[in-house]
Amino acid sequence: MGRTHLRALEGSDVVAVTAVAEPDEQGRAAVADRYGLAAFAALEVMLESDAIDGILVATPTDSHVDVIAAAVAVGVPVLCEKPCGRDPLDARRALELASATGVPVQVAYWRRYVPVLQELRKQIASGGVGNVLTLVCTQWDGEPPPPAFRLTSGGIFIDMGVHEFDQARWLLDSDLATLGAVGTAPTATAPRVPGALQPDLDGAQLVGQTTSGVPVAVSLGRYYQGGDMVRVEVFGTDEHVVHDVLTPDDGEAVQLLALERQACAFADYVAGGPCTGATIDDAVAALEIASSAQALLPPQGAPAEVTLA
Numbered sequence: 001m002g003r004t005h006l007r008a009l010e011g012s013d014v015v016a017v018t019a020v021a022e023p024d025e026q027g028r029a030a031v032a033d034r035y036g037l038a039a040f041a042a043l044e045v046m047l048e049s050d051a052i053d054g055i056l057v058a059t060p061t062d063s064h065v066d067v068i069a070a071a072v073a074v075g076v077p078v079l080c081e082k083p084c085g086r087d088p089l090d091a092r093r094a095l096e097l098a099s100a101t102g103v104p105v106q107v108a109y110w111r112r113y114v115p116v117l118q119e120l121r122k123q124i125a126s127g128g129v130g131n132v133l134t135l136v137c138t139q140w141d142g143e144p145p146p147p148a149f150r151l152t153s154g155g156i157f158i159d160m161g162v163h164e165f166d167q168a169r170w171l172l173d174s175d176l177a178t179l180g181a182v183g184t185a186p187t188a189t190a191p192r193v194p195g196a197l198q199p200d201l202d203g204a205q206l207v208g209q210t211t212s213g214v215p216v217a218v219s220l221g222r223y224y225q226g227g228d229m230v231r232v233e234v235f236g237t238d239e240h241v242v243h244d245v246l247t248p249d250d251g252e253a254v255q256l257l258a259l260e261r262q263a264c265a266f267a268d269y270v271a272g273g274p275c276t277g278a279t280i281d282d283a284v285a286a287l288e289i290a291s292s293a294q295a296l297l298p299p300q301g302a303p304a305e306v307t308l309a
Contacts, residue, residue: 001058001081002020002022002031002056002058003031004252004255004256004259005017005056005058005259005263006020006031006035007252007256008255008256008257008259008260008263009259009260009263010035012260012263012264014263014264014267015260015263015264015266015267017035017037017056018037018038018051018052019037019038019039019040019046019049019051019052020032020035020037020038020039020040020046021039021040021041021042021043021045021046022039022040022041023041023042025041028040028041038051043067043070044070047070047071047074047076048074052076053076053077053270054076054077054078054079054104054266054267054270055067055071055076055077055078055079056078056079056080056081056108056263057071057078057079057080057081058081059081060149060152060153061083061085061086061152061153061154061158061159062085062086062152062154064080064081064083064084064085064086064090064094065084065085065090065091065093065094065097067080068080068084068094068097068098068105069094069097071103072097072098072101072103072105073101075101075103076103077103077104077105077266077269077270078098078103078104078105078106079105079106079107079108079262079263079266080094080105080106080107080108081107081108082107082108082109082162082163082166082278082283082286083107083154083158083159083162083283083286083287083290084107084280084283084287085283085287086152086153086154086158087154087158087287087291088284088287088288088291090287091280091283091284091287092284094280094283095280095281095284098280104269104270104275105280106266106269106275106277106278106279107277107278107279107280107282107283108259108262108277108278109162109163109166109167109170109277109278109282109283109286110255110258110259110262111163111166111167111170111230111245111258112166112167112170112262112276112277112278113258113259113261113262113265113277114245114254114257114258115257116243116245117167117171117232117243117245120171120232120234120241120243121170121171121173123239123241124171124172124234124236125173128238128239129234129236129237129238129239129240129241130236130237130238130239131236131237132172132214132234132235132236133214133215133235133236133237134214134215134216134217134234134235135168135171135172135214135215135216135217135232135233135234135235136216136217136218136219136231136232136233136234136235137164137167137168137216137217137218137219137231137232137233138164138218138219138229138230138231138232138233139160139161139163139164139218139219139220139221139229139230140219140220140221140222140223140224140228140229141160141221141222141223141224141228142223142224142225142226142227142228142248143222143223144202144222144223145159145222150200153200154290154294155200155201155294156183156200156201156202156203156204156220156222157181157204157206157220157289157290157291157293157294158287158290158291158294160220161204161206161218161220161289161290161293162283162286162287162289162290163230164218164220165218165285165286165289165290166278166282166283166285166286167232168210168216168218169282169285169286170278170282171232171234172210172212172214172216174210174211174212174214175210175211175285176208176209176210176211176216176289177208177209177210177211178208178209179206179207179208179289179292179293179296180206180207180208180296181204181205181206181207181293181296181297182204182205182297183201183203183204183205183297184201184202184203184204184221201297202221202222202223203220203221203222203223204220204221204293204297205217205218205219205220206218206220206293208289224248225248226248226249227247227248227251228246228248229244229246229247229248230244230245230246231243231244231245232245262277265277
């Protein structure tokens with residue numbers, strides 16, 4: 001994901017990547033050569049340099065909060081990749097750190113910077129679709145990520161689902177209140193996530209309802225032929241709207257544009273402007289939904305329901 005951000009920010013006239021911290025020697029050398037960046041083996045050394053005005057965290061999920069802690073301790077603003085920790089406790093710790101220091105921290109839920117989704121949010125808010133009857137959020141990856149990643153990512157609801165949970169909350173301006181979830185039987189090669197009751201699933205479906213009464217359906221999967229796909233569908237009394245946000249044919253073009261727009265908005269936030277992206281409170285909410293969904297799946301994957309406090 002760090003390399004994806006680097007591709008997105010090439011040529012930006014607002015944000016310039018000036019340094020990278022990468023503990024792997026080969027990876028560090030490759031990035032330094034490709035992008036001509038100052039490369040550091042340790043985060044702490046990079047934070048002591050004068051080369052940066054903020055950092056973008058694209059480390060493994062279970063290290064997000066430790067990196068945030070190191071940055072805010074020396075007054076460096078943070079744009080942290082989702083999910084901002086592996087569980088709500090992690091995200092709350094990040095919130096405490098940011099609040100105590102007053103250092104700006106934003107969470108990188110890039111869907112908020114996709115133009116068609118921004119327009120859809122305005123359309124929903126203005127009543128342009130009528131009463132919203134159902135929101136359907138779909139995310140299927142072309143293939144599963146490497147086993148090493150899955151072991152630290154927290155499982156499919158935390159790795160993938162938080163994007164959809166944040167998107168649903170943002171589009172509808174409402175929290176999810178009730179959940180029901182069912183998972184696809186894991187494959188024989190699926191790794192077991194530490195602390196989970198079952199191996200990491202290759203597919204999962206969730207149905208919930210917002211506090212405003214709108215049903216939300218979320219479909220997640222790791223096997224979509226041809227590449228990654230993301231789709232958002234709104235059924236309203238006046239309009240039916242579908243946006244294929246990502247498709248295998250389009251590749252990562254939409255994502256790269258959104259990542260650049262997100263970084264530019266973060267730069268404005270650091271300069272004293274408003275935070276137009278996801279806050280740590282938003283990250284806590286998405287992780288609470290993900291953790292609750294994960295808890296609904298006992299070893300046999302039977303469906304269940306829980307009411308969020």
